[in-house]
Amino acid sequence: MTRTWLSVTVELLGGRGEELWPWSGRIFAVGPSHTFMDLANAINDAFARWDRSHLSMFTLADGRVITDEETGAEMAGSIRGPVIAPIDIAIAKVTRTLEAGAEFQFTYDLGDSWMHRCVVGEVKVDPLEVLGVRPDVPLPYWGWGSIPDQYGRRWATDDGESPTPGKPGTPHPMLLHAWPAQVQVPGLDLSELRGAIVSADAGRFIAAVTGRDIDDALQQVGAGIPMALEQRRQETEPVALSVINRLTWRGIAGDRVLAADLLAGLRHEPLAGRVVPVDLDMLSIVLEGDPDLSTGGYLDLHAGHVYDETATDPMLMVGEDAAIEVEEEPDRWLRLNRTGSRNGWHDMAAFAERQHDEALRERLERAIEGKGAFYRFRDLLHGENLSEQWHAFSTDRQMGRARExxxxNGVRVG
Incomplete structure (x- = not known):
């Protein structure tokens, strides 16, 4: 470990005729190649000087002055004070001029006189140790205190006389982690998403999800990530990580399963179960369809096909659609028992609850009471132009339950 850089503590004493207390400070790592101009720029950056049209000047303990060549010439010819020989701020190296323990002064803006006390540390530092990098310019690696505006302005139009503007009644949405609002983010085009997945077009898939609100369609987006990772891994990895984090945060049925599968794909690890190419849409239809029409069906664990239970009836299935023989290969088939409409009703209740418009929320909640709830709910959604949003929301939950x-049953979608 080579420690050849100076550690320079800079404290802001005051400016514009005001003394500050406590003094705000920054500690800089200053390298052998850095000039006093480099240090001046670093100090002004660290102390938030946005108007850089003013002069910078260092004064050493022996009275020597380090400033720009033109200002130095004017000071050298002054009829006041001692005779000085100014040092060029653009050329002089900090490490060659100062020694450990040296105290010196930095002034920015000779009119407002922002005054800084600077002290060189007794021990040199290694930039890789204190900063993690070897920068081209001095950089602060420690600091404290509040930084005043160089003109004392507290808001954009502060003229020093006007009263302070009133504080907004509610916090900014950014402080509430509610920005940007969902209405500002373009919705996901599910037709385009599905088209990209069906056509196995990774570029189209990435374009379909980038910059879109995907939170209601994470299961649907996740279905395309393995394909996209295979074709365009570098571009897809950030999308995959985002979806994994969102799934983990949302945490409804099937989300943690999909998150684990996507993470396995990122790590080039096998999925934790028997991998079957299942169409989750078809599976969810059989699982959550009308129990009056069917009690369920079967999943072919070899091919991934989903069959309604009528496919086992030889009286109904003939020719190429001959009935499947479940009993002949029992290990090949997974029984699917229909769960009915209970989960669908809970989806409607959850969709109603998340509406910010109180009146709309109450109408949706009334619509799902009693018989005919599904029809009333969908009619109301159509009238409120929420059908597409509901479709994405409900489809995602159905797919998640099917995945779960x-x-x-020890099966993973592949």
Whole structure:
């Protein structure tokens, strides 16, 4: 470990005729190649000087002055004070001029006189140790205190006389982690997303999800990530990580299963279960369809096909659509028992609850009471132009439940 850089503590004493207390400070790592101009710029950066049209000047303990060549010439010819020989701020190296323990002064803006006390540390530092990099310019690696505006302005139009503007009644949405609002983010085009997945077009898939609100369609987006990782891994990895984090945060049925599968794909690890190419849409239809029409069906664990239970009836299936023989290969088939409409009703209740418009929320909640709830709910959604949003929301939950069902039976979607 080579420690050849100076550690320079800079404290802001005051400016504009005001003394500050406590003094704000920054500690800089200053390298052998850095000039006093480099240090001046670093100090002005660290102390938030946005108007850089003013002069910078260092004064050493022996009275020597370090400033720009023109200002130095004017000071050298002054009829006041001692005779000085100014040092060029653009040329003089800090490490060659100062020694350990040296105290010196930095002034920015000779009119407002922002005054800084500077002290060279007794021990040199290694920039890789204190900064993690070897920068081209001095950089602060420690600091404290509040930084005043160089003109004392507290808001954009502060003229020193006007009263302070009133504080908004509510915090800014950014402080509430509610920005940007969902209405500002373009919605996901599910048709385009599905088209990209069906056509196995990774570029189209990435374009379909980038910059879009995907939070209601994470299961649907996740279905395309393995394909995109295979074709365009570097571009897809950030998308995959984002979806994994969102799934983990949302945490509804099937989300943690999909998150684990996507993480395995990123790590080039096998999925934790028997991998079957299942169409989750078809599976969810069989699992959550009308129980009056069917009690369920079967999943072919070899090919991934989903069959309604009528496919086992030889009286109904003939020719190429001959009935499947479940009993002949029992290990090939997974029984699917229909769960009915209970989960669908909970989806409607959850969709209603998340509406910010109180009146709309109450209408949706009334619509799902009693018989005919599904029809009333969908009619109301159509009238409120929420059908597409509901479709994405409900489809994602159905796919998640289907994925969870498979995982509970040792099957992963592949």
């Amino acid at each position: 069902f498979l995982a509970d």
